[in-house]
Amino acid sequence: MLSLRPTHTLALCILLRALLAYWISPSSVSSTAGFLSSSSPLTSWLNLQEGIYLFKRGIDPYSGGVFRHSPLYLSLSSLLPISIFSNPLFCAILFTVADAFAAYALIGIWRLRQGLRLTMESSRDSLLVAIYMLNPCIFIPSLARSTSSLDNACLLGAVMWACEACGSGPGGKSENESVVSSKRSRSKSRSLLLLALRTHLSTDTLILLPPTMMLILSQDPGSRLASPRGFVPGTKNKSTLTTPILVLLAEWFLYWTLLTLLSSLVVGFGSGWMGQTWGASFTLPDLTPNPGVWWYFFTEMFDHFRPFFLMVFSVHLLLYVAPVCIKFQHDPLYAFFILTGILSTFKPYPTLSDPGLFMALWGVFPEVYKYLRHPLVTFLTSLHALLLQPLFAHLWLSHGTGNANFYYATTLVGACSGGLALVDACWAGLRIAVGGVEGVDERGEEKEVVTQQ
C-alpha cells in the first residue's frame, strides 16, 4: 500500500467505501456496529429527512424538537427532490465524496506542512488516505449517514486552504508576486468561507477558529515544534498584527452573517432555528445516549443544578483555547490538532467522527512519534472503547442484560483514551523542542544518545 500512488490509493479507497456504503444499509450499521456512537441527534440523517419532509409540507421543522440541523440543509432540499435523500446511491456517493475530499484535504495539509505545493506528491500520501478513508471511526458514521462526516470534510478543507494561505507559502520564490498574493487571498477566502459554513453546521467550530486564523496569519505551515519561538506572522509589516486580525475576523464575520441571513431566509425570516440548532450545544435538550460524557451526567442531574453545570461544561471547553494557542503559537496547526482532541473528548454531542478526526490528524505529525510516552497504551485503550461501545449498547438495548451504566462506563473508557492521547500529544509536542532521546549504559546511568531514525 505504501508504494501505491496516492491517486490510486484514493481511487481504491473510494471504490471500496462506495461499495460498502451502497451495500450496507444505515439501519444495519446502527443496529450492529455503530449503534449509539455513529450519529447524534444533531447529525442524524434520519432526523434530517424528517425535517426536510416537514419543511416541504410547509410545517416549521424546528417546532417539533427533533430536527436540529442547520437551515442550510433545508435550502438543499429545495434544489433536490425529496426522494433523493433516501436514495442509497445518492447517499453512498455523497458520503464517499465527502470523505474523499476530507482525505484529499488531509494530504494537502501534510504536503503544505512539508513545504511542498498542494499538487506535489509525497511518500506519505497513500498512508494518510488509508488512515482517513479506512478508519473505522470515520467510515462507520459515514455508513450510518451521520452528517458529522460532512462537518469533518468542511473543517479539513478549511484547514487545508488556511495552510495554503499562510504568509510566505511554497512557490513564493519563483512565481510572480501578484499571482501568488491573489492565489493566497483566494485560499484565505475559501478557508474562511468553509469555517463560517462549519460554524453554522456545528457550533464547536468556534473553539477551532483561533488556531485556524493563527494558521492563516502565520508565516508558513511547516513544523516548528522542534524550535519554539514567538508567533511569527506572515505579513510584510511584522510589527502590527491588529489590522490583519481584524480584517480576517471581519471577512469571517461577513460570510457568517451572509449564511445566517440565508438560513433565516430559508425558514421564512424567523430566528427560532437558532435556539434549536446552535442552542442545542449549550442547553443539551436531547439526552439520547452518545459516546460523549455529557448525556449521562445530565440525565442524573437535578433540574435546578442544570443551568449551572451546563455553564461549567461549556466554559470548560472554552478554557483550553487560549492556553493551547499560546503554548503552541509557534505551530498553530499543532494547536488545532490538540483542540480537535479536546473537542472529541469533551464536546456535548460527539459522534465517532470526532475521535476519528483526531486520530487521522495524528498522521500529519510523524515528527513527534519518537517522543510519545505511551502510544501503545493509548491505542489499546481506544481499541477497548471502540469495541466495548457497540457491545455494551447491544447488551443494554437489544440483549436487555445490561443497562445504561454499562454504556456510560465505556464512554468513560473512551474519554480516558482521549485524555491519554491528549496528554501524550501535549507532552510530545513540547518534548521535541528539548531534543535528544536518552540512552542508558551498562551501569544504568543515563546518557544522551541521539539515534538516527
Added chain:
Amino acid sequence: MNNRWRPLNFLRPAGDPNLARIKRRKALLSLIARRVSILKVALFIAGYVWMLAIPSSQLDRGVFIDENALQPGQVNTYWNWQQVHDADHFLSQLEFLRDSNATSEQRSQFIMNQFVKIGLSASTQDYEFTGVHKGVNGTNAYAMLSSPRVSGAEAMVISASWLSRTNEGDGTLNLRGVATVLAFSKFVKQYSLWARDLIFVISDGYMDGMQAWLSAYHGETQSNLRAQRLDLTSGVIFTAFNIDYPGHSLSHLGIFHEGVNGRLPNQDLINSFQHIARRTGVPVVLYDHKDEPEQLSWLPEAIRNHHEIKTYAAQARNLWRNVGYQASGRGSGVHGLFHKYRIDAFTMFALPATGPHGFYSLGRIIESTLRTTNNLLERLHASFFFYVMTNFDRFLKIGNYLPSAILISVAMMFGGLQVWVDAAWTKRQSEESKGPEPALMIWARRRRPVLQALFIMIGTHFFGAVTFFLLSSRWYNSISIGPLLLFPVTSLLPLVVPSFIPQNRSDSVAPLSLVLKAFNLCLSSTVISIITVLNFSLAACLAVALGIPLSADSLSSNKAVQMVKYSAYLGLGIGWILWGDMTKRMLWNWDVLGVWLLPFLCVVYFPLTLQAALVCII
C-alpha cells in the same frame, strides 16, 4: 527556610522536591518493570487456578428469588386427572400419526385441528431453508388464547418441538411434550385469570421450526429462510417454556437454560421453576445429570466420598456441560432461540424413567409456573443475567467467575507491553570510549516497524475472512474432500509471507517478529476481555487456548524448529477444520440459527494463532 517547622517532615527528604519526585517515580516504574515477568506468571497462575476453582462450593452461593411479584408456588393448582386423561387421549392420537408415518403437513394440520376443536384460534406455518442447507423444511402449528382480562399487549409462550432434545435432536420424538401442550391449551381455556395472551407453539424439527416461527413472529428476514407469514400475532413475548418429555414417565425434571450465542435467561425464571417443582414433589436437576459422576472411581474411597470432593466433581460436570453449550453458541435447546429476541426462556426436560411421575405432576408444575409469570408486571429484570449455574440451586455471581479470564487477559497484556518495550532497545558498543579498556555497552533506542506489523495483522484477518467465505460456500460443502483441500491451502499459503518482508537486520530497527508478537498479545488480550461479558465460556476457552501458547512463541534460528512451531500454531488455530462433522455442525448453526461461532473462529481466532505462527518464522 529549611529550619521551618513542617509537619510530616520525615516524608519530605532534603533536596530538590521535583528531582525527588522524578526519582521516586523512576524507582517505582523500574520496580514494576524488573518484576513484570514474575507478575505475568503470577497472573497466569492466579487466572488458571481461579478457573479451576469455579466449580468448588466455596465460590458459589444458593439461589434466591429476587422479584417479589413472582410469588412462586403460592396458588392452588387445578390441573387434575381429567386433564391427564386428555393428555393420554392426545398422546394416543399422536402415536397413531407417528405409526402411520404422517408428513409434517399432516401432523401440523392435525394439531391445528385439535387447537380449533378446543376453541382456540390456530394456524400453521410452512418454512423452508434455502442455500447450503436446502433440505431443511417443515410446518409449525400454533394457537393463541387471547387474554380474557387485558388487551393482548404481552404474551407468554408454551412450546414443544416435534423432536426431543435427546442427543441434540437425534430423532427421538417429543410426543408426550406435544400432548402436554395440547392438553394444557384445553385446560387453560377454562380459566379467566390470564393477564397475558398465551401462545402454544408446536414447532417442527428440532431447532429449525422454532427459528422460522420466531423470525416470522418478529418480522425478521433471514436471507436463506422462506417462512410463511403468521396469520395470528399477539404482543411482546415476555417468557417462554419449552416442554421436552421424550420418555414414558419421568423421574426428575432437568433445567436447560443456555441460549444461542451464549445468552442466558433471567435467573428468577429458573429459580421459580425449581422452587415450584420441588414443592410439587418432583426432584429437579441441572441438565440430565441425575447420577453422581463416575469418573472419580480411580480415587481412594476416603477421598472420593469426601463431601467437598463429591460436590466439586458434580459441579464440574455441570460446568463442563455449560461451557459446551455456551462456548459453542448453539445453546442447549429450542428455548435458546427465544433469547435472541430478549425473551426469557428455558426447557423443562423430563428425564426418561419408568416412574414415578408423569403428566399429572408435570401439568401441575407448568400451571403453577405459568401462574407465577402471569403475576409479572414488567419483564424479568431483577435477579441476575450474568451468572454461572453450578447446580440447579447453586450459582456464581459475575464477580466470582469473571476475574479468572480477565486475569489471564491482563497477563497477556502485560506480556505484550513488555515485548513492545523490549523491542525498542538494543545493546551496542558505545562510540565514546576509545581507550584501551573494553568499550562500554550502552542501551540505545531503535525504531519499531509498526506499520509492517499492522499490515500483517490486517492481512491475516482478511485471510481468515476468505477462509470463512470458502468454508461457508456451497462449493466447499458439496465436495467430501473439502477439509483435506482447505487445510493444506490455509496452512501453507501464509508461508510466503516471510519472502515479502525486507530482511533488514540492522541494529537501528527492531525485528518485526517482536513487534508482531507484542501486537498479537495485546489484541488477543483485548478480544478475551471483551468476550467475557458476552459469552464467558467462550472467553474462558480462548484464555486457555491462547493464554500460554501465544505468550510462548518466539523466533528461533533453526529452520526445523521454526517449522515445528509454525505447524503447532496452525494446528491449534485451524486444525478443527479437519473434523468435518464439527465444521458441518458449526456451519449449520451459523447458516440456520445465526450462531456466530464459525465466523468468529475464522475471522478472529484463527488469525490470532496465525500471527503467532508468523512470529516464529519471520
